[in-house]
Amino acid sequence: MAYSSQADVQVVAGGAARLRELSDFENAGAIDPAVVEQAITHADAWIDTFVQMRFAVPLETTPGAVNMLSANEAIYQMRKWRGMATPEDDDDHEKRETLLTAFANGANVLGITPLPVKSEVVVDAQTDRPADKAVRRCSLKGFW
DSSP states (O other): OOSSOHHHHHHHHTSHHHHHHHHOTTOOSSOOHHHHHHHHHHHHHHHHHHHTTTBOSSOSSOOHHHHHHHHHHHHHHHHHHHTOOOHHHHHHHHHHHHHHHHHHHTSSOOOOSSOOOBOTTOOOOOOOOOGGGOOOTGGGTTOO
């Protein structure tokens, strides 16, 4: 399931006329749903590369933040394909990447309850302590 829809992308684009400008590669005078879908797929795959560091993807429940990120990234991708991306668009893309990195590191939360299933990519760094490293009073003698 996609994190955003064509309607979400249309709102972010600024309306149907602007989305048509970005998606109409064939000059048919209409929004090309295939191009919009490809941009959404590209954006969702990009989002998944970050989110999978913490949760199983695709997310079953799409939080509002991920929905917004997907729609904005889809617009960015279409602008890049058209050669219309501005430095401001590149800056916004980097801000989205920073936010996704915060999701991946656990510095920011998705805001959904219950939390999604833990990713299989995540491996605990904690291991069992070797028996010869046991902490005992006699082994700590002289530390205080």
